[in-house]
Amino acid sequence: xxxxxxxxxxxxxxxxxxxxxxxxxxxxxxxxxxxxxxxxxxxxxxxxxxxxxxxxxxxxxxxxxxxxxxxxxxxxxxxxxxxxxxxxxxxxxxxxxxxxxxxxxxxxxxxxxxxxxxxxxxxxxxxxxxxxxxxxxxxxxxxxxxxxxxxxxxxxxxxxxxxxxxxxxxxxxxxxxxxxxxxxxxxxxxxxxxxxxxxxxxxxxxxxxxxxxxxxxxxxxxxxxxxxxxxxxxxxxxxxxxxxxxxxxxxxxxxxxxxxxxxxxxxxxxxxxxxxxxxxxxxxxxxxxxxxxxxxxxxxxxxxxxxxxxxxxxxxxxxxxxxxxxxxxxxxxxxxxxxxxxxxxxxxxxxxxxxxxxxxxxxxxxxxxxxxxxxxxxxxxxxxxxxxxxxxxxxxxxxxxxxxxxxxxxxxxxxxxxxxxxxxxxxxxxxxxxxxxxxxxxxxxxxxxxxxxxxxxxxxxxxxxxxxxxxxxxxxxxxxxxxxxxxxxxxxxxxxxxxxxxxxxxxxxxxxxxxxxxxxxxxxxxxxxxxxxxxxxxxxxxxxxxxxxxxxxxxxxxxxxxxxxxxxxxxxxxxxxxxxxxxxxxxxxxxxxxxxxxxxxxxxxxxxxxxx
Numbered sequence: 001x002x003x004x005x006x007x008x009x010x011x012x013x014x015x016x017x018x019x020x021x022x023x024x025x026x027x028x029x030x031x032x033x034x035x036x037x038x039x040x041x042x043x044x045x046x047x048x049x050x051x052x053x054x055x056x057x058x059x060x061x062x063x064x065x066x067x068x069x070x071x072x073x074x075x076x077x078x079x080x081x082x083x084x085x086x087x088x089x090x091x092x093x094x095x096x097x098x099x100x101x102x103x104x105x106x107x108x109x110x111x112x113x114x115x116x117x118x119x120x121x122x123x124x125x126x127x128x129x130x131x132x133x134x135x136x137x138x139x140x141x142x143x144x145x146x147x148x149x150x151x152x153x154x155x156x157x158x159x160x161x162x163x164x165x166x167x168x169x170x171x172x173x174x175x176x177x178x179x180x181x182x183x184x185x186x187x188x189x190x191x192x193x194x195x196x197x198x199x200x201x202x203x204x205x206x207x208x209x210x211x212x213x214x215x216x217x218x219x220x221x222x223x224x225x226x227x228x229x230x231x232x233x234x235x236x237x238x239x240x241x242x243x244x245x246x247x248x249x250x251x252x253x254x255x256x257x258x259x260x261x262x263x264x265x266x267x268x269x270x271x272x273x274x275x276x277x278x279x280x281x282x283x284x285x286x287x288x289x290x291x292x293x294x295x296x297x298x299x300x301x302x303x304x305x306x307x308x309x310x311x312x313x314x315x316x317x318x319x320x321x322x323x324x325x326x327x328x329x330x331x332x333x334x335x336x337x338x339x340x341x342x343x344x345x346x347x348x349x350x351x352x353x354x355x356x357x358x359x360x361x362x363x364x365x366x367x368x369x370x371x372x373x374x375x376x377x378x379x380x381x382x383x384x385x386x387x388x389x390x391x392x393x394x395x396x397x398x399x400x401x402x403x404x405x406x407x408x409x410x411x412x413x414x415x416x417x418x419x420x421x422x423x424x425x426x427x428x429x430x431x432x433x434x435x436x437x438x439x440x441x442x443x444x445x446x447x448x449x450x451x452x453x454x455x456x457x458x459x460x461x462x463x464x465x466x467x468x469x470x471x472x473x474x475x476x477x478x479x480x481x482x483x484x485x486x487x488x489x490x491x492x493x494x495x496x497x498x499x500x501x502x503x504x505x506x507x508x509x510x511x512x513x514x515x516x517x518x519x520x521x522x523x524x525x526x527x528x529x530x531x532x533x534x535x536x537x538x539x540x541x542x543x544x545x546x547x548x549x550x551x552x553x554x555x556x557x558x559x560x561x562x563x564x565x566x567x568x569x570x571x572x573x574x575x576x577x578x579x580x581x582x583x584x585x586x587x588x589x590x591x592x593x594x595x596x597x598x599x600x601x602x603x604x605x606x607x608x609x610x611x612x
Contacts, residue, residue, distance in 0.1 A: 010067035030089040035078040083302040095295035105132035249309040254355025265359040294318040308334040377420030380514035399464040401526035412448035413530035442474040
């Protein structure tokens with residue numbers, strides 16, 4: 001195992017204290033974040049020659065160029081810091097959970113004076129109560145309809161109205177907006193909804209029976225009948241939420257894996273009833289089941305919006321020391337005891353096995369669809385690095401494309417991929433001047449690469465020129481003239497040929513290779529971005545050209561019209577009065593423009609803004 005000077009120096013001063021360690025590559029990117037009770041012992045273990053290291057550890061240490069450590073006062077602080085740093089850096093060699101779906105939640109806005117209830121897929125820290133997630137949105141909608149029939153609360157977003165809406169008159173809303181219900185009575189309706197969603201229907205049933213009895217004794221038979229109907233509807237709702245355990249709130253974590261992937265499926269049991277589930281997928285990096293479960297617990301429950309139950313059932317617990325540490329952390333977060341259990345018999349064991357069976361079934365379904373064989377963005381970038389013989393990882397790739405209409409409105413785009421994925425905040429577009437009116441793609445490409453790299457800012461690891469040998473050659477004259485040694489390749493569209501500097505023969509990538517997928521993706525993004533900008537410029541040009549045909553409309557009035565009506569369609573649809581109201585316009589001129597737009601001069605192609 002090769003250890004450089006920086007790593008040797010870092011290893012020599014490691015303390016025998018708890019803390020967090022970060023492993024970085026040659027570009028400074030964080031590859032792995034870990035915690036340790038004893039930093040000296042733990043970090044040294046990675047760099048000892050041993051045939052027992054997993055393939056993942058061997059691959060990790062082969063890329064490590066530098067080490068960084070952060071001391072903490074305790075191991076529990078190290079665990080919390082590790083969770084935060086993993087969230088921040090998303091290191092490649094850490095176990096990273098990927099939520100397989102965005103499931104819906106039922107949201108009750110308890111932070112409002114008169115709360116409302118609706119379905120959402122976003123969980124925010126806003127004081128509301130969220131129930132779910134639910135894998136079946138249809139079933140959730142049915143539940144919500146039944147709850148609204150049982151306990152009608154407002155559905156409108158705004159309370160700023162003068163009188164009740166139709167929902168009040170058809171008895172689907174008590175109209176708190178118009179003061180038709182007291183705050184206390186409305187709060188009772190909301191509390192009943194929360195009791196149902198918390199699985200506490202027995203308590204709610206007792207309350208409704210008492211109210212029905214009291215109404216009956218007071219000869220309020222209509223009110224008593226309403227409570228009777230609510231009890232019947234509540235019984236129907238109970239039937240749809242069958243109890244799976246005797247009381248209690250718990251999360252049940254199922255585990256399954258194959259040669260390529262790992263699936264974790266978590267069942268949510270609230271009040272003894274199974275109310276939802278959620279799936280997480282990740283590549284199989286050769287980690288043990290206990291290690292994966294530990295990573296899951298730390299990443300999933302570090303989210304402050306996630307409910308912490310009294311028990312978490314696990315298919316396999318981490319080692320005893322890690323389990324004790326996780327139990328302490330979860331207990332401190334919840335403010336009460338949280339137990340990590342692996343039941344061996346009884347109903348809990350059966351439910352745990354059901355979660356594992358569901359996880360296994362999900363992997364089988366994904367494999368049949370072929371969706372788990374796709375490489376990650378980073379793997380695709382590594383595959384491209386090998387294919388073109390790049391000396392270092394392709395952490396950043398810039399790709400350029402040119403777009404014009406017979407030399408008119410010539411523009412260029414630059415899109416950026418970081419570690420194989422689009423980085424849209426780095427995208428740039430250019431209005432080119434050197435070739436306006438005379439199409440010359442070679443000169444256009446030279447202009448854009450010069451403007452991009454003349455200041456040596458944030459240089460990429462690979463430059464991709466959308467074009468063949470000619471485009472590549474003309475671009476290289478500028479790039480090398482600027483003194484840059486960055487690798488540059490050309491990409492011909494016809495057969496997806498890759499041209500390398502100084503080589504006559506092109507490279508043809510395998511059609512199933514991840515490298516081809518990532519290079520097609522970045523090329524298509526560059527083309528899309530260039531075409532979009534070109535069409536925008538062309539529409540603006542057409543608007544100016546059409547207004548030039550009308551006597552009396554000069555640059556100032558044209559600019560004022562353009563400001564008032566950003567599109568030609570909007571200007572054409574405007575009335576005479578609206579046109580006359582534009583700064584600098586007169587009534588006769590507005591009339592002339594109005595009639596002009598209704599003549600035969602403006603063709604459909606003008607309205608479409610041309611084609612790029």
